[in-house]
Amino acid sequence: PSTIIDRATLDFDGIDDYVSTPSFIDGTGEVTLMAWVKNDSGNTSNMVIAGEGNGIKLWLLNGTTPIFSVTTVGNPIRNVASSALPYDEWHHLTGSYSATTGLLKIYIDGKLRSTYDFGATGLMIKTTSSHNGNFEIGRISRTQANREHFKGDIDEVRVFDSILTEDQIQRMVYQEIQENGGNVRGSVIGKDVVDIASNSKVSWSNLIAYYPMTDIVSSRTLDYSGNNRSLFLYNINTVLEQTAPMPYESDTDGAWSNTNTWKHGDVWDIEAVSSNKDWSIVRINSDVTTTSNHTNLGLIIEDGESLTVNSDKYINNSWYMELNGTLDLAGDSQLLQGINSDLVTSASGKVLRRQNANANMYRYTYMASPVGSLGATTLTNNNGSSNNTNNSSFSLNMLKEGDGTPVEFTTAHQEVGKISTRWTYTFLNGITYYDWLPLAPATTIAPGVGYISKGTGSAGLTQEYLFEGKPNNGTVLIAADDVDGDSGNESQPDVTQTTTLIGNPYASAIDAHQFINDNAGVIDGTIYLWQQWAGDNHIFREYEGGYAVINLMSKIRAYQFEGYSGADTGSQDGTKTPTQFIGVGQSFMTEVVGDGNIEFNNGQRAYKRESNGEVEFFSTTETTQEKQLEDPMQILTLEFKTSAKTIREIAVGFSGFTSKGFDYGYDGKMFDAKTEDMYTMWNDQKMITQAYPAINSKTVVPLEFNIT
Numbered sequence: 001p002s003t004i005i006d007r008a009t010l011d012f013d014g015i016d017d018y019v020s021t022p023s024f025i026d027g028t029g030e031v032t033l034m035a036w037v038k039n040d041s042g043n044t045s046n047m048v049i050a051g052e053g054n055g056i057k058l059w060l061l062n063g064t065t066p067i068f069s070v071t072t073v074g075n076p077i078r079n080v081a082s083s084a085l086p087y088d089e090w091h092h093l094t095g096s097y098s099a100t101t102g103l104l105k106i107y108i109d110g111k112l113r114s115t116y117d118f119g120a121t122g123l124m125i126k127t128t129s130s131h132n133g134n135f136e137i138g139r140i141s142r143t144q145a146n147r148e149h150f151k152g153d154i155d156e157v158r159v160f161d162s163i164l165t166e167d168q169i170q171r172m173v174y175q176e177i178q179e180n181g182g183n184v185r186g187s188v189i190g191k192d193v194v195d196i197a198s199n200s201k202v203s204w205s206n207l208i209a210y211y212p213m214t215d216i217v218s219s220r221t222l223d224y225s226g227n228n229r230s231l232f233l234y235n236i237n238t239v240l241e242q243t244a245p246m247p248y249e250s251d252t253d254g255a256w257s258n259t260n261t262w263k264h265g266d267v268w269d270i271e272a273v274s275s276n277k278d279w280s281i282v283r284i285n286s287d288v289t290t291t292s293n294h295t296n297l298g299l300i301i302e303d304g305e306s307l308t309v310n311s312d313k314y315i316n317n318s319w320y321m322e323l324n325g326t327l328d329l330a331g332d333s334q335l336l337q338g339i340n341s342d343l344v345t346s347a348s349g350k351v352l353r354r355q356n357a358n359a360n361m362y363r364y365t366y367m368a369s370p371v372g373s374l375g376a377t378t379l380t381n382n383n384g385s386s387n388n389t390n391n392s393s394f395s396l397n398m399l400k401e402g403d404g405t406p407v408e409f410t411t412a413h414q415e416v417g418k419i420s421t422r423w424t425y426t427f428l429n430g431i432t433y434y435d436w437l438p439l440a441p442a443t444t445i446a447p448g449v450g451y452i453s454k455g456t457g458s459a460g461l462t463q464e465y466l467f468e469g470k471p472n473n474g475t476v477l478i479a480a481d482d483v484d485g486d487s488g489n490e491s492q493p494d495v496t497q498t499t500t501l502i503g504n505p506y507a508s509a510i511d512a513h514q515f516i517n518d519n520a521g522v523i524d525g526t527i528y529l530w531q532q533w534a535g536d537n538h539i540f541r542e543y544e545g546g547y548a549v550i551n552l553m554s555k556i557r558a559y560q561f562e563g564y565s566g567a568d569t570g571s572q573d574g575t576k577t578p579t580q581f582i583g584v585g586q587s588f589m590t591e592v593v594g595d596g597n598i599e600f601n602n603g604q605r606a607y608k609r610e611s612n613g614e615v616e617f618f619s620t621t622e623t624t625q626e627k628q629l630e631d632p633m634q635i636l637t638l639e640f641k642t643s644a645k646t647i648r649e650i651a652v653g654f655s656g657f658t659s660k661g662f663d664y665g666y667d668g669k670m671f672d673a674k675t676e677d678m679y680t681m682w683n684d685q686k687m688i689t690q691a692y693p694a695i696n697s698k699t700v701v702p703l704e705f706n707i708t
Contacts, residue, residue: 008213010138010221011238014040014047014151018138019221019231024208025052025135025159026127029099032160033058033068034092034107034169035137036244038267039152041087047150049093050157053131053142058095060085060150068095068106072123080106082113090153090244090267092173098163099123110170110279135159135209137231155213155244162206167195170279171297171319172202174247176212179204179226188247188281189298189320190379196340213242243267247281247298250305256290278318284325293607301325303346309333314508314607317341320379323349323471330354332609334508334584335471339602342382343390343473350374351471353507354402355585356462358619359455361414363532363545364423365619368450368503368587369394371469382474383602391472391505396424396451397441402464407456409441413538416457423454423538427501429481429592432494433564448476448600450503450587452530462619467585472505477597480522491524491591491669491685493565499528503587505600509608509615510582512550516665518599524591525665526551527582529618531558531574540564547589548618550578552665553633554651554689570646570674576616581608583615633658634695640678643708648678651689652701658691666691677706 010019025031035049035058043063051057054071061067064084071077085091085108094107102118130142137154139147156176175188183192184202193202210225216239223229243264251263257273259265263285269275270282273292281298284307291311298320301307305325309315312332321337324346329335335351337343350371357365372392382388396419399407410418424439426449439451456463484496491497504510516525532545546558546568558574561567582588590598608614633653640648650670658666662682668689670679679686681704692701 008216009153009155009240009242009244010213010233010236011153011240012138012150012236013238014043014149016235017149018136018147019233019236020134020136020141021209021223021229021231023052023127023131023133023135023141024227024229025125026055026131027124028161029122029124030097030162031056031125032094032096032162032164032169033158034094035157036090036092036155036246037085037150037152038090038244039063039085039087039150043087043151046146046148047152048136048138048140048148049150049154050135050137051141052135053127053140055125055127055131056095056097057140058093059140059148063151066093066106066108068093068097068104070097070104071126071128072099072118073126075118075123078104078116078118080104080114080116082106082108088267089269094164094169096163097125099125100163107166107169109277110166110173111277112166135229137211153240153243155242156246157209157211158207159209160202160206161208162203164202165195165198165200167197168193168200168202170277173277173279174245174281174297176214176246177207177210188283188300191320191342245270247283247300249283250286250288253287254289256288256292256294261286261288298322301327301349303348312609312611316607320344321473323351326350326352327471328352329507332611334607334609335506336508336605336607337382337473337506337602339383341473341602342379343377343471344379345375345377345390345470347374347376350469351467351507353467353584354464355467355583356464356617356619357453357455358532359458359460359463360536361416361420361455361457362536362538364452364454364530366450366452366501366503366530366587367585368448368505369398369445369467369469369472370505370507370584371398371467371471372447373398374470377470384475386475387477388474391447391474391476392470393444393446394469395442395444396439396453398467398469400466400468402466404466404468407465414454414457418456419453424451426451427499427589429479429483429498429500431483431496431498446478447472448478448502448505448598450501452501452587465585471507474602476505476600478502480592480594480596480598482592482595493567497566498592499589500592500598501587501589502598504582504584506602506605507584508605509584510600510604511606512578512580512582513552513665514604515582515600516552518601518604520664522592522594522596522598524593524669526590526668527578528589529558529578529586530589531576531618533573533575544573546574548574548576548578549668549688550580551668551689553635553653553691554637554668555579556649556651556688570642570644570648570677572647572649576618578618579608579614579616581606581615583608583610583617586617633691638678638703640705642674642676644676648674650679650687652680653689653691654693654695654699655691656694659693663691673706675706675708679704
């Protein structure tokens with residue numbers, strides 16, 4: 001070919017097609033060689049993909065089995081192999097050899113499949129005397145009768161004079177690459193290729209040859225590494241459109257599992273969900289639906305297009321997500337983003353996520369939004385130590401009914417079908433009942449701040465709300481102000497006990513234990529979840545409800561509250577036992593014990609569902625049973641029944657990682673001791689949960705009682 005062809009793939013006929021340039025690997029000691037290949041059906045003979053004679057070659061044994069071979073000075077050829085590849089389907093092959101470690105490795109689609117140890121170091125690559133002096137693609141570059149011509153397609157050949165880690169390889173498998181300030185960066189994801197564990201980037205200077213087959217000019221395919229090692233084409237008469245998945249792209253409305261949904265689904269494996277790689281990059285260019293879980297390195301949903309996740313499944317993104325269209329999380333489906341995942345949005349990029357609240361117009365649900373207002377954002381580090389400024393505020397007038405119609409509001413005490421603004425509040429760093437702050441429909445609510453509202457009176461126990469907006473991601477900080485300023489006299493209701501209403505800011509569940517661990521020194525280590533299980537009036541003293549408790553040791557059902565200061569009647573009437581995980585849209589109270597910031601982060605996110613009991617959303621009166629999880633502590637739950645037949649439940653725990661002193665997140669304070677009651681003591685503080693060292697034959701737990 002003598003014309004310029006853009007974004008092409010070289011097609012080799014298996015007879016005499018090949019491309020060639022003078023040798024540049026012979027004599028080196030560190031090399032990583034990679035390529036995309038698609039071998040034609042029916043291949044049964046040995047076929048070379050790329051290399052320099054027997055010094056280094058990436059090839060297919062019997063037409064299907066990937067092998068990476070290296071010959072070193074004074075040693076015979078050594079091989080490392082993987083399992084056979086399917087015909088007529090693109091797969092990425094990488095081989096690496098290090099004279100420093102003596103290790104020979106082969107990767108398939110970014111996954112390390114096999115390693116061979118030379119048992120010695122310092123061995124340089126050495127071609128044999130029959131080597132023709134060239135680096136060639138499509139045949140073996142040595143003088144022999146059978147030149148082992150490749151039959152099929154080859155694309156995106158790269159050679160590095162350094163050893164890439166598995167993580168670095170995976171971040172460049174599903175995209176072409178380009179230079180950025182001396183480093184290798186993806187062409188699809190605008191982030192430098194990096195090994196996350198070591199934070200090591202790949203230097204562009206280590207890329208000694210790069211053939212994306214992007215331009216074919218006058219029978220040459222250009223070297224994009226900058227080293228001018230252009231390949232000359234020999235006998236190649238067929239140049240095809242690029243079909244390797246860089247990235248995977250949909251182009252037809254349909255199910256993820258349908259081959260026809262994908263641009264080149266007939267030569268990709270993307271429709272086979274079980275074989276999808278966690279480091280894949282996927283671009284949604286149509287309306288796609290799925291009933292499966294998906295983990296990816298990069299996910300891009302284009303403007304006007306959508307990805308709908310059904311059957312309570314998840315999308316888990318580890319590095320880059322670009323949201324120009326819509327991600328619809330149906331049912332209890334969730335979006336997880338890892339501690340290195342950054343979100344970029346257009347002005348129309350949004351998530352849809354539904355959650356049920358109490359429908360009763362006399363009863364509160366404590367909620368928090370997983371989304372904020374729409375808005376375009378650029379690529380920044382979402383997971384730093386400071387607040388992710390790409391997140392945006394929420395307001396109640398953004399809420400929609402489950403069917404997508406706008407929620408209506410009323411200023412009356414109640415009106416069927418509408419949220420009464422008489423009962424919409426938040427509570428930030430307050431001490432008394434009178435510190436509740438009213439919310440109007442247009443009042444902005446920062447990410448991570450909770451709010452309360454009563455039901456609309458719609459039929460049934462629950463009212464479905466739709467959160468529609470830009471999903472919160474990364475670091476979310478809420479200012480914590482221990483208002484009383486008396487660190488030596490905390491936790492006295494109405495005097496020194498500062499509490500705040502915060503909530504899960506993400507479109508996934510969060511791990512309450514991780515949240516507690518991340519906020520030591522700022523909160524007291526206990527979470528309080530409101531449940532209102534009965535009562536049909538607006539008279540405060542007649543509310544039938546209370547706060548359930550979570551800390552690192554225990555989960556306790558709510559006691560009936562009384563008064564304005566957090567006391568209870570001793571009657572444990574709560575019907576819901578919390579779990580370790582906080583659901584989407586759930587807010588909760590916690591005590592502030594130090595100035596600073598309360599932090600939510602992606603490391604707290606978890607895929608846990610309400611449908612199977614892993615998460616308990618506190619809204620209705622339905623009785624549930626906590627799903628039992630393995631616990632490293634021995635926990636003893638004690639009940640004390642009073643003469644009035646009320647029950648006090650306390651818990652004591654024993655482990656090798658707790659002490660006789662105050663254990664943050666495990667020891668919970670009691671604020672409301674009754675005339676008849678039971679508790680443990682720490683210093684002068686009555687405790688409802690208390691941890692101790694590992695139990696032994698000499699362990700003694702003093703219990704104190706109030707008896708009339």
